[in-house]
Amino acid sequence: MTNLKVHSSAPHHLGLDLEGDLASLRGDCAxxxxxxxxxxxxPPLSVSPSRIHGVTVPSASARLLDAMSDYGD
Known part of the structure; x- marks a missing residue:
């Protein structure tokens, strides 16, 4: 259940528009x-290729990637 009660300290002359347009949303954000x-x-830390070892890829995953044109060609 949504609670739509709003407690605002905004001056009354500014109004409270719950269905505001994009311009009012941008103004609120600003x-x-x-x-x-x-x-x-x-910055990401770089890792020397010599430190990368012991990576194994299941054969099913390797076949899947091989079948994808972005990776296999």
């Missing part, structure tokens, strides 16, 4: 953007 921050990107 006002909220300063409140959120994205974490700094973490």
């Amino acid at each position: 006002r909220m953007a300063p409140h959120w921050s994205a974490p700094a990107p973490v």
Whole structure:
């Protein structure tokens, strides 16, 4: 069951439009953007090919990939 009760501290002259359009949604997002921050990107660590060993692929998976033109050709 959805609770549609809304408690808003927005001024009444701005109104509360639950069926807003794209422009109002974009405006809401623009006002909220300063409140959120994205974490700094973490560069992937590279692994030397000599450290990659012991990988086994089941024969059924190898056949499946071989049958796919993106991988087998």
